[in-house]
Amino acid sequence: MRLSVGEFVPRAYRADGREVSCRAILGAPYCAKPVDPIQRVNVFVPEEYFTGGSVGGYNAVTAPIFMPNSVGGYLPGPAEEPGDDARNGGANSLFRALEHGLVVVSGGVRGRTSGKRSDEFFEGADAGYRGVETGRMVGRAPALVVDQKAIVRFVRLNADVIPGNAERIVTNGTSAGGALSALMGATGNDPGYEPYLERIGAASGRDDVFASNCFCPIHNLEHADAAYEWQFAGEREWHRTKHKVVDGVVTRVPVSGELTDAQMELSARLAARFPDYVDGLGLTDPEGRLLTLNPDGSGSFRDFVVGKLVDSAQRELRLHEDVAASIGKSIPGSAVDQVNALDVRDERVCGLDWRAYVHAITRMKATPAFDASDLSSPENEEFGDQTVGARHFSADREALGFFSDSGKMADPEVVRLINPIPHIRSGMPTRHWRIRHGSFDRDTSFAIPVILATRLRNVGCDVDFRIPWGVPHAGDYQMDELFAWVDGLCG
Numbered sequence: 258m259r260l261s262v263g264e265f266v267p268r269a270y271r272a273d274g275r276e277v278s279c280r281a282i283l284g285a286p287y288c289a290k291p292v293d294p295i296q297r298v299n300v301f302v303p304e305e306y307f308t309g310g311s312v313g314g315y316n317a318v319t320a321p322i323f324m325p326n327s328v329g330g331y332l333p334g335p336a337e338e339p340g341d342d343a344r345n346g347g348a349n350s351l352f353r354a355l356e357h358g359l360v361v362v363s364g365g366v367r368g369r370t371s372g373k374r375s376d377e378f379f380e381g382a383d384a385g386y387r388g389v390e391t392g393r394m395v396g397r398a399p400a401l402v403v404d405q406k407a408i409v410r411f412v413r414l415n416a417d418v419i420p421g422n423a424e425r426i427v428t429n430g431t432s433a434g435g436a437l438s439a440l441m442g443a444t445g446n447d448p449g450y451e452p453y454l455e456r457i458g459a460a461s462g463r464d465d466v467f468a469s470n471c472f473c474p475i476h477n478l479e480h481a482d483a484a485y486e487w488q489f490a491g492e493r494e495w496h497r498t499k500h501k502v503v504d505g506v507v508t509r510v511p512v513s514g515e516l517t518d519a520q521m522e523l524s525a526r527l528a529a530r531f532p533d534y535v536d537g538l539g540l541t542d543p544e545g546r547l548l549t550l551n552p553d554g555s556g557s558f559r560d561f562v563v564g565k566l567v568d569s570a571q572r573e574l575r576l577h578e579d580v581a582a583s584i585g586k587s588i589p590g591s592a593v594d595q596v597n598a599l600d601v602r603d604e605r606v607c608g609l610d611w612r613a614y615v616h617a618i619t620r621m622k623a624t625p626a627f628d629a630s631d632l633s634s635p636e637n638e639e640f641g642d643q644t645v646g647a648r649h650f651s652a653d654r655e656a657l658g659f660f661s662d663s664g665k666m667a668d669p670e671v672v673r674l675i676n677p678i679p680h681i682r683s684g685m686p687t688r689h690w691r692i693r694h695g696s697f698d699r700d701t702s703f704a705i706p707v708i709l710a711t712r713l714r715n716v717g718c719d720v721d722f723r724i725p726w727g728v729p730h731a732g733d734y735q736m737d738e739l740f741a742w743v744d745g746l747c748g
Contacts, residue, residue: 258289258411258460265302270339270355272348275454277339277355278304284336285489287364287411288404289458292395293372296367301337301351302360314748321747322356322412323427324362324466326405327386329435330379333368333396335386343384343616344394344507345584350692350733351431357740360421364408366437366539369638369704371396378500379635379728380700381431381472384507394643398667399674401433402440407459408442412461415492425747426466429739431732432700435474436677439709442469442687444679450674450702465686467495469744470739472732473694477678477705478627480534484702487554488528491612492523494618526651526656527625528554529670534652535704540711548711561711562703563609563725569696570599571606573726581697581727584734588697590617591727611722625657632665639675640667653711676707683716689746691721691739695728 265280265440282373291297304310306317315321320366328334339352339361351361370377372394374387409426416423419604430438443466444450454464477484496513516524531689537557540548542561550556570593581587593599598613599606628651637647648667649659659666673679690713694706703724721742728734 258286258414260285262418265307265355267304268301268350272339272341272352273305275348275356277352279339279355280304280307283690284398288407288460290456292393292457293367293391294389295333295335295371296404296407297336297535298362298364298411299338300360300362300419301339301355302420303355303358304361314744318422319747320358320360320421321361321425321427321467321743322419322423323375323429323743324364324408324423325348325350325354325429326366326434326437326659327363327381327383327469328366328368328401328430328437329382329400329634330377330434330506330635331369331433332375332377332379332382333371333386333388334366334401335383336365337365337383337577341676345731345733350736353736353740359740359743360419362408362412362419363403364411365407366404367396367400369396369635369641371400376501376503377635378502379432379486379699380509381434381732385505387502394641397641397643398639398671399450399453401437401461402444402675403453404614405437405441405456407454407457408466409464410454410460410462410465413462424467424748425472427465427468427470427743429470430474431472432730433475435471436476436675436731438469438471439474439476439677440675441466443680443725444674445686446570447481447680467687468689468691468743469687470691470742471693473698473700473730474692475701475707476707477676479628479650479672480531481678481701481705482625482651483527483531483534483653484704485622486524486624487531487550487704488615488702489620490524490528490554493614495620496625497621513647514623515563516624523657524624526715528654530656532556537710538708540708541715543713544712558609558704562707563611565707566614566696566703567606567609569724569726570596571602572723574601574604574606578725580725580729580734581695581729584728584731586729586731588729592698593726618697618699625651627651628657628659640671678712681712685716685718687718689719691742694724695731696724696726697728698730700730
């Protein structure tokens with residue numbers, strides 16, 4: 258796992274009509290006992306850093322190390338290279354980071370389908386990766402976190418060879434990859450992962466990171482069903498798009514339906530459980546006021562979430578950023594002046610009707626949204642293992658009727674190991690966070706990213722959190738803003 262400077266080879270990459278020159282190491286093993294072919298890492302360093310030069314004010318000693326992942330839907334996330342972004346257009350995050358003067362480390366991590374081929378696709382995933390048929394299902398929780406930690410340790414092991422500042426590692430990911438980025442920030446040096454790291458022969462040492470950037474993180478899975486129903490309770494119709502890869506192209510198939518009467522009853526039971534969870538967190542707003550929910554789902558926490566959405570709409574009115582249009586993902590009727598749930602007067606957003614807004618953006622998932630009764634969800638598969646295909650994991654298992662399926666429940670410790678929330682504490686190594694979750698994102702409840710950002714702030718972390726207006730479930734947008742944030746932390 259030790260590298261040498263001689264292993265770096267000159268490379269030139271083109272994207273969006275531009276070219277960037279670097280030196281790279283491709284496909285290096287980052288652990289001594291890999292269990293899947295994906296466990297390899299690519300390293301990219303601006304050419305100037307080998308000749309004493311600088312890029313964007315950084316040099317071979319000071320450059321932060323940008324560590325993106327390509328995880329989506331808890332699928333495997335292969336190591337990538339700089340180039341065009343097939344999903345969002347323009348140059349991908351690796352190319353943009355190199356241009357900006359960052360050292361880039363892209364490592365492959367296992368996922369729930371590791372060991373078989375799959376044509377599934379989820380936001381954040383690498384559309385070109387179909388998997389390798391090994392017959393060994395070795396990618397279930399907490400494998401993705403273990404592999405990413407091993408990559409961080411690999412970088413520190415080779416800090417004398419890899420240019421850049423190994424104390425300035427910045428993670429980045431979208432959706433389940435956003436959850437992985439959050440986990441890297443919340444679980445730095447946590448001994449609970451050590452047995453798993455030893456099994457793959459990871460280097461010893463620290464695995465904390467400097468900063469975490471998280472696009473629409475799908476996390477806190479054991480409470481996600483209750484959070485979803487708290488938001489969408491009463492909404493019977495659901496509308497979503499399924500994706501799969503056919504001949505290397507991501508195809509979209511619209512699917513819609515209605516909740517059955519039994520699902521509507523289940524929705525109400527789950528929604529009723531969410532206030533107790535929120536109240537137990539002890540969250541406070543910036544003025545120190547406690548954020549709570551009433552039994553009917555109203556309360557200061559909901560008002561806080563509504564305030565974030567109002568702030569987003571007001572920002573759009575003031576700056577006219579139209580982030581959704583800039584990433585080619587505008588949703589019809591999402592313009593501020595077209596959303597009837599907003600109270601807009603004289604270029605000022607005065608309020609938002611919560612129930613009308615939820616109805617306008619529409620429910621995406623049937624009930625239960627994450628822990629499926631028939632164990633058919635991606636998240637169920639994430640909690641399987643080499644012999645069991647899928648397991649239940651919800652903290653609300655009694656409401657879901659899973660209390661009689663104890664043999665099909667995931668180990669609570671494994672569930673904890675892929676949820677950043679219980680790991681967040683005062684004095685944790687990662688102090689800097691940037692979180693984005695679109696105002697039209699229906700993949701999880703708005704409560705989930707708000708809880709993450711608020712809990713981090715409550716323990717003293719520096720958190721840049723926004724709900725960009727009109728944006729659906731998406732990532733790697735406004736990258737100039739992201740790199741400006743990194744510059745502000747490292748410059």
